[in-house]
Amino acid sequence: MKSGERTKRICPICGREYTAVPATSRIDNVTPICPECGARQGLESMGVKRKEQDEILEIINRYYDMKKA
Numbered sequence: 001m002k003s004g005e006r007t008k009r010i011c012p013i014c015g016r017e018y019t020a021v022p023a024t025s026r027i028d029n030v031t032p033i034c035p036e037c038g039a040r041q042g043l044e045s046m047g048v049k050r051k052e053q054d055e056i057l058e059i060i061n062r063y064y065d066m067k068k069a
């Protein structure tokens, strides 16, 4: 199995298509999910509130956009 392949996947949580390396769902430890939902689940497990999750993810997304540009 090759790593770093740009496979298109659909995130089962947010329904978006993504090509980034998937995160693994904390719910069953098997299901691949998009990095954003992976980060959200990670933050949730640390007790971060929904509003703060949104703020953190906004910063993460801005960072990814900068890398794309």
Ligand SMILES: [Zn+2]
Pocket: 011, 012, 013, 014, 015, 016, 033, 034, 035, 036, 037, 038
């Ligand atoms: Zn997602």
